[in-house]
Amino acid sequence: MNFIEELRWRGMVHNLVPGTEEMLAKGMATGYIGFDPTAPSLGIGNLVTIMMLVHFQRCGHKPLALVGGATGMVGDPSGKASERPILSLEELRFNQEKARAQLEHFLDFDCGENSAEMVNNYDWFSQFSLLDFLRDVGKHITVNYMQAKDSVKTRMDTGISYTEFTYQLIQGYDYYHLHKEYGCQLQMGGSDQWGNITTGTELIRRLGGGEAFAVTTPLLTKADGSKFGKSESGNVWLDPKMTTPYAFYQFWLNAGDEEVVKSIKIFSTKTREEIESMIVDHEANPGARILQKALAEEITVRVHGEAALKRAQTASSLMFSKNPEDLNEVSFEDLQEILKGVPSGKVDASALEAGIPILDFLVETGAFPSKSEARRMIQQGGLKINLAAWDSFDAQINHSNLFDGKLIWIKKGKKHDHIVYLQ
RNA sequence: GGGGAGAUACCAAAGCGGCCAACUGGGGCAGACUGUAAAUCUGCUGUCUCUGACUUCGUAGGUUCGAAUCCUGCUCUCCCCA
DSSP: OOHHHHHHHTTOOSEEOTTHHHHHHTSOOEEEEEEOOOSSSOBHHHHHHHHHHHHHHHTTOEEEEEEOTTHHHHOOOTTOSSOOOOOOHHHHHHHHHHHHHHHTTTSOSOSGGGOOEEEETHHHHTTOOHHHHHHHTGGGSOHHHHHTSHHHHTTTTTOOOHHHHHHHHHHHHHHHHHHHHHOEEEEEEEGGGHHHHHHHHHHHHHTTOOOOEEEEEOOOBOTTSOBTTEETTEEOBSSTTTSOHHHHHHHHHTOOHHHHHHHHHHHOOSOHHHHHHHHHHHHHOGGGOHHHHHHHHHHHHHHHOHHHHHHHHHHHHHHTOOOGGGGGGSOHHHHHHHTTTSOEEEEOHHHHHHOEEHHHHHHHTTSOSSHHHHHHHHHTTOEEETTEEOOOSSOEEOGGGOBTTTEEEEEETTTEEEEEEEO
16 A cells, blocks of 8 residues: 555545655655654544554554653744743653553554554763753754744744754754654655654754655644544543543544544544545535544544443433433433533432432532523523433432432433432 | 823623613624535623522722712823824
């Protein structure tokens, strides 16, 4: 499989160094992408470049996943309007380990000669003295050249620290190092990385290392132009503790019709024929959400596993169920698992014994900030208790409203939930 | 240093003595339609003991039967000239 051809039909080529295709055609090549451990988990935003590596490996090449222990300490100015805060060493170390573990889900580290490898630039930078760096690296790149990069240029007015200014040299040296030590001839990344990558190829050339190539992928945006990878509740992470598998699954399921066509090409490892035929079906009947379902399924399995997918699917059908009877199908334990991550409150057994007026109950348990809002929700017909519509202001909540004697599930409209546990 | 303009609910922006809990737009929320979408439509969007009451219009006072609207001090913001 021709890697560049593969990226092209998937809509993943933004820019490439001339000659890249010819180089790759010669046989197995080694390529790398760097991930900066600036958050305690990789997010969906990182997934696009992860997929580049995945496709790269599937095309028979050898991927290197670089965890940026060193670059993370410096801070990449690309696409950032202002200086970034410095993370502590402990945070960075913790994040690096997380990133490493997550990447292992995607790449095959044991498949013979094109097995993936994980490298950490902290390993070669921690021993690199400033003086050596200045003499061996800094000497070869002019400030004029560095200044011309967009990432630097846009910051010249507002200010950029020496540290972030130097970032491109650090990343550039990474490429040189991998080129020398691993025979790495290709660096991939998001289009915002173009400047940093070309500093690397330039450095390799000047240091007499010969030719090095690069491909970047367009930054994925949503139809409304907003940044990909965020849901209304914030960033979507790969770590199940930070984004539950259910929320993760829902994120993909909710992709827009236009967006999902772009997404499936990037994130699915299905063949071109399969994907294209699915797209045809999808366009004939977008209401069936064929692509959304397929995509959500495939990615959730890869990140969280088969069992987590099944739970997410069960949870999805219950969360959007219109039939209160469906509750009878699940156990307390199931429900607790499904509702994990939903905001919750507590209610006193003795108070419940006596019965609590609905409005008081809704406010006291934290479901609503004021009785007015709670009243409004009921008025508008958005309130459901244990999936059953609730339309009275003065009815009371008591033991009979408990599910399995243990909790009360409050639905506020279609998409907001609140759980009250018996105390 | 001199002169001017302004501070209104999540944001923007009307109101300039009673009909103002405050026009309008955005946002948010709910409902309808649908596909757990988009677009569209409708309603809601200070609090409460909710067809009524109470507390809000930078802040502290004052005038008045009555103020977001008039007066005074204070704080902050913006603009122009030096």
